[in-house]
Amino acid sequence: MKKAGLLFLSSSLLACSAHATTRVSTATGAVEGVTEASGVTAYKGIPYAAAPVGKLRWQAPQPAAKWKGTRKADHFGARCMQLPLFSDMVFRSDGVSEDCLFLNVWTPAKSAREKLPVLVYFYGGGFAAGDGSEPRYDGESMAAKGIVTLTVNYRLNVFGFLAHPELTRESPHHASGNYGLMDQAAALQWVKKNIAAFGGDPSRVTIAGESAGSFSVSAQMINPQAKGLIAGAIGESGSLLGLMAPAPLAAAEQAGATFAQGIGAPTLKELRALPADKLLDDLKKPGAWFFAIQDGYVIPKSPVAMYAAGEQAKVPLLAGWNSYEGHYKQILGDAEPTGENFAAALQKLYGDQAGAAQQAYSGDVKQAATELASDRFIGYGTWKWIDSHARTSGKPTWRYYYTRPRPGQEGANHSVEIEYAMGNLPLNKVYAWAAEDYALSKQMQDYFANFIKTGNPNGAGLPEWPQASAGAGSRLMQLDATSKAITATDDAHYQFQESQAKR
Known part of the structure; x- marks a missing residue:
């Protein structure tokens, strides 16, 4: 009987202790x-x-x-x-x-x-x-x-x-x-x-x-x-x-x-x-x-x-954007992604600057139009923020480019990286996540967690993420199934967009 009583008392104390740890006093009142x-x-x-x-x-x-x-x-x-x-x-x-x-x-x-x-x-x-x-x-x-x-x-x-x-x-x-x-x-x-x-x-x-x-x-x-x-x-x-x-x-x-x-x-x-x-x-x-x-x-x-x-x-600032923030049809409409149609679209958008736009966004038309749509929407503004902060803050700045599509999608669309970075893939039941998705999520969340703790995303077991710099040739981390540090290849995009922003 005594033993049962002690067990009851012990479990009651544990329950009270567990209950107590969930109660917090704030300036406006207690919350549980x-x-x-x-x-x-x-x-x-x-x-x-x-x-x-x-x-x-x-x-x-x-x-x-x-x-x-x-x-x-x-x-x-x-x-x-x-x-x-x-x-x-x-x-x-x-x-x-x-x-x-x-x-x-x-x-x-x-x-x-x-x-x-x-x-x-x-x-x-x-x-x-x-x-x-x-x-x-x-x-x-x-x-x-x-x-x-x-x-x-x-x-x-x-x-x-x-x-x-x-x-x-x-x-x-x-x-x-x-x-x-x-x-x-x-x-x-x-x-x-x-x-x-x-x-x-x-x-x-x-x-x-x-x-x-x-x-x-x-x-x-x-x-x-x-x-x-x-x-x-x-x-x-x-x-x-x-x-x-x-x-x-x-x-x-x-x-x-x-x-x-x-x-x-x-x-x-x-x-x-x-x-x-x-x-x-x-x-x-x-x-x-x-x-x-x-x-x-x-x-x-x-x-x-x-x-x-x-x-x-x-x-310290850590920032970046995704590879498919926009869609090529935002530039081309229903026209096929051909060189001729892209040139016509650029002429309509930029007039006498169309040639400069074509030079900045060269190569495969569908890819170039996607990148232009992405930059016009959100890529350029994010780049400008990173570049300005790297230039004037005196604090470490870290840049990423996210390129992993969700399962079954063509590219890394706007907002797809959130659940990877926050470690919340299991909460999204819409997609059949693969082992590579979970591995990237763990890596990306570790980078973010390290940054939150220290102001630096780097840590044990992670590919080295170099600091970004202002101007051309910045270093950054490409986040994908195989993440890697790269040197920016899109400087021409932002030099062109800078010229447009100043017009």
Whole structure:
């Protein structure tokens, strides 16, 4: 009997101990997470700011209200208002709502004393869609590598990026738009205040993202609100330094006023009174897509100029893009990929510069047109960011070129590398992953994990990844079934695109 009692007491103490380790106190209240089979504890749906509703719609994020007792952090919060735009997005979140400023934390730490490196990942989706609950961004696999990993929800499209003359007038900073970027910075402030309680080191925070998430990383590196909060940066496909510069505030205000007029709510009072679903529905109108802008506050000046002047965060940067970011038909339309058709397409695009374009994008027509489409979309902007940072930051910069297609696909399309880098191939059941895919995923995740921990992707058992350099002849890592360090072969592309950007 005594023995049974001792066993019961012992198991009860163990249960209490296990329970205690999943409860964490934050500045706004206690949260209780769920420990996964891997030993990683997940805390989902933690509010990092107040719900941006009512008068707080189109305001900078405000502090989250404190709560009493312990909040169950066992499911994802709502995703931010968005239309179903991208077929590859899979959500595990609790519906769609304006009340969406939640973050998720996965930690391997067993105590608050561990001071582990931290990764904060911003999702992609053109600043119009995406969510921190998407399986491809799941943080458990990266956390198992010894990294406290977070995904962050931020406001999107008209809810996150509307500029309007009345909004500018009411702002103490005489700016409007970029609320989604302010949300991200508020999440980084939350990390600074709270991540130690989850076993993270607030002085070792790497920010990362793909597509609009990568644009966001390039933005936070020049956002005064994020100053001093970033120790490293990872960008997958995209930056604000591309061919389409962020619109200046005045132009964005005009676009916002025109949109408001077009939906029958020309004043700010009327706009704020609109139900969120109605406002979302109005985004179905042609041309209704709101994006990051040069507002003079969050993005103080031209991103190209700020990076050229060395005004960005002086931190290690790892960035790159994929081989099939675009498609040759974006250049050729339905025309066959022949030399004659390519020359005609270049003439239409570039006029008297068509010859220079042909020289820069030579060789196999289908491949050249694919590379041109990729560069026009996102390749050039990513290259420009890497090149500028290597030139002015004084910190190590690492460049990659990702060329592994998913099984059954022709090339490495936009966004396909995410689940490889984050170690989440098993969560995507659509593809029949081969051993080579899992091997590449392990390698790529190890590179990323090493970078997050040390600012250098290199480590034992990995092919040596050389640092990038500014100008022609940069070294980089080609990531594929057999990864290898190479010297850039596409300098002519970016010399041509630079000439176009300056026109």
